[in-house]
Amino acid sequence: MEEKNKLTMEKLVTHCKTTGIVYPGSDIYDGLANTWDYGPVGVELKNNIKKVWWKRFIQESENSYGVDAAIMMNPKVWEASGHVASFTDPKMDCKSCKARMRADNLIEAYSKGETDVDAMTNEEMEAYINEHKVKCPICGNFNWTPIRQFHLMFQTSRDITGDSNDVIYLRPETAQGEFVNFFNVQRTARAKVPFGIGQIGKAFRNEITPGNFTFRTIEFEQMEHQWFCKNEEQGFKYYEEYKKEAMDFLLDLGFNKEHLNYKDHEKLAFYAKAACDIIFKYPFGWNELNGIHYRTDYDLAQHQEYSGKNLFYIDPMTNEKYIPHDVEYSIGADRLTLAVLCEFYDEETLEGGDTRIVYHFHPAIAPYKVAVLPLQKNLGEKAREIYKKLSKRFMCTYDESGSIGKRYRRQDQIGTPYSITIDFETLENETFTVRDRDTMEQVRMTVDELIKYVEEKIMF
Ligand code: ATP
Numbered sequence: 001m002e003e004k005n006k007l008t009m010e011k012l013v014t015h016c017k018t019t020g021i022v023y024p025g026s027d028i029y030d031g032l033a034n035t036w037d038y039g040p041v042g043v044e045l046k047n048n049i050k051k052v053w054w055k056r057f058i059q060e061s062e063n064s065y066g067v068d069a070a071i072m073m074n075p076k077v078w079e080a081s082g083h084v085a086s087f088t089d090p091k092m093d094c095k096s097c098k099a100r101m102r103a104d105n106l107i108e109a110y111s112k113g114e115t116d117v118d119a120m121t122n123e124e125m126e127a128y129i130n131e132h133k134v135k136c137p138i139c140g141n142f143n144w145t146p147i148r149q150f151h152l153m154f155q156t157s158r159d160i161t162g163d164s165n166d167v168i169y170l171r172p173e174t175a176q177g178e179f180v181n182f183f184n185v186q187r188t189a190r191a192k193v194p195f196g197i198g199q200i201g202k203a204f205r206n207e208i209t210p211g212n213f214t215f216r217t218i219e220f221e222q223m224e225h226q227w228f229c230k231n232e233e234q235g236f237k238y239y240e241e242y243k244k245e246a247m248d249f250l251l252d253l254g255f256n257k258e259h260l261n262y263k264d265h266e267k268l269a270f271y272a273k274a275a276c277d278i279i280f281k282y283p284f285g286w287n288e289l290n291g292i293h294y295r296t297d298y299d300l301a302q303h304q305e306y307s308g309k310n311l312f313y314i315d316p317m318t319n320e321k322y323i324p325h326d327v328e329y330s331i332g333a334d335r336l337t338l339a340v341l342c343e344f345y346d347e348e349t350l351e352g353g354d355t356r357i358v359y360h361f362h363p364a365i366a367p368y369k370v371a372v373l374p375l376q377k378n379l380g381e382k383a384r385e386i387y388k389k390l391s392k393r394f395m396c397t398y399d400e401s402g403s404i405g406k407r408y409r410r411q412d413q414i415g416t417p418y419s420i421t422i423d424f425e426t427l428e429n430e431t432f433t434v435r436d437r438d439t440m441e442q443v444r445m446t447v448d449e450l451i452k453y454v455e456e457k458i459m460f
Contacts (some may be wrong), residue, residue: 001419007345008283012213012345014211016039021045021414022038022214024346033218035218036209041368042367044367044368047366049456052201052253054198057225057329064194064197066198071171072171075169077303077306080305088151089208090104097138101132101137104118113287115128118265152172156417168444174199182197182230183311193229196226198224200221202221215282215287220335225329226328227328228300229326232273232296236294237292243262246290246292247262254361255343263278284338294328295325295327296326297323328385356413359412359415368411369416370418370450371399381424389447390447390450390451394455394458397411397416408435420435430446432444
């Protein structure tokens with residue numbers, strides 16, 4: 001972040017907890033290894049982020065379709081996808097304090113993101129850690145075990161036969177739900193290649209080093225979109241298009257270009273022909289926000305082989321028969337929410353020396369669109385009548401406690417774009433003042449004028 005904000009992760013975590021954005025999970029039991037719960041303000045923010053993503057990538061794409069697949073899938077899915085065999089991370093244990101760490105994360109943190117760990121083998125990572133004497137971030141000692149591979153999929157069991165056939169997994173990514181439904185969607189939507197399938201849903205990974213607030217958690221939501229196309233030529237073309245669309249989406253949300261960048265993967269999975277991340281400048285350094293991968297026809301071909309079902313697409317015009325290629329765009333809903341919380345935070349000094357914390361969210365994702373504030377408690381009846389009308393249109397909040405200045409500050413710190421003050425003039429002519437969060441300017445409007453105004457502003 002820019003220096004002017006001086007936003008640290010500690011500050012952000014405290015701000016989120018005190019304003020009802022995010023609380024530690026199972027808080028009264030002292031939490032559970034980096035799980036987090038969204039509070040009343042945070043759930044609105046994250047839901048709005050999911051809504052604008054869905055609008056952009058499903059609703060506005062003439063040929064994209066949504067699904068909501070089950071979290072638990074036939075275990076063969078994860079054999080076909082390669083997760084059972086190789087969804088692992090390089091772990092090292094600290095022999096002094098027993099902390100378990102990811103070798104690549106240790107190097108990233110040590111080199112402040114300057115070393116490209118994606119391009120390193122396990123041997124190279126171990127050599128780097130030994131050469132630089134990278135210490136345990138928990139106890140400060142340099143006393144590591146060698147690197148071992150650690151499986152990231154959570155397992156559970158239906159306990160029917162009591163043997164290993166009972167094992168099922170919590171999905172570690174939503175993508176397979178789109179792949180296994182390729183044929184269903186193509187048929188029922190009568191979709192013609194190229195077309196897309198997207199979904200938003202939970203994924204679970206037994207991450208060795210969760211941390212940095214909601215950046216890396218063991219349970220998170222992904223927003224994924226698979227674009228199926230004909231062949232390699234189209235695959236590369238759409239890969240470039242999705243790189244741009246993914247970036248445009250962030251810029252349209254108001255992200256500063258200087259805080260985003262592309263990072264090409266140097267080490268590609270054997271089936272992938274191109275892959276990159278969009279990285280963001282978090283307070284703890286540059287790191288991944290989302291990924292774009294050109295995955296060839298690997299996924300559908302694997303599912304065809306493992307399921308024994310025919311997943312060929314037959315072009316209705318030419319009768320050509322082929323397995324479509326896939327360009328995947330994947331972004332964590334929680335990770336994007338975190339980036340939004342970092343990017344739009346500001347501390348401002350006002351005229352007269354007062355300071356305020358303010359979130360400059362795009363109105364489309366702001367948790368509450370309007371705060372209804374009666375100037376005095378005895379204006380409550382009128383204020384509630386107005387709240388009732390406005391809340392039929394969009395999420396509003398009501399606050400009648402404390403001075404009006406304090407109430408404005410409360411709204412600023414959760415990013416409410418418009419605060420309306422009901423005063424005695426409202427009783428006479430049905431108008432109220434509307435205060436703009438960013439400019440702090442005030443104008444008088446009626447309910448109908450405000451609805452029209454806000455509806456235009458929250459368009460995304
Ligand atoms: P990373 O390198 O950070 O572990 P990844 O490259 O494994 O992520 P993908 O498998 O491509 O991530 O997942 C797509 C997106 O899902 C990521 O870009 C990120 O936004 C989100 N994501 C992945 N893992 C987590 C996690 N443990 N917690 C929160 N979000 C995650």
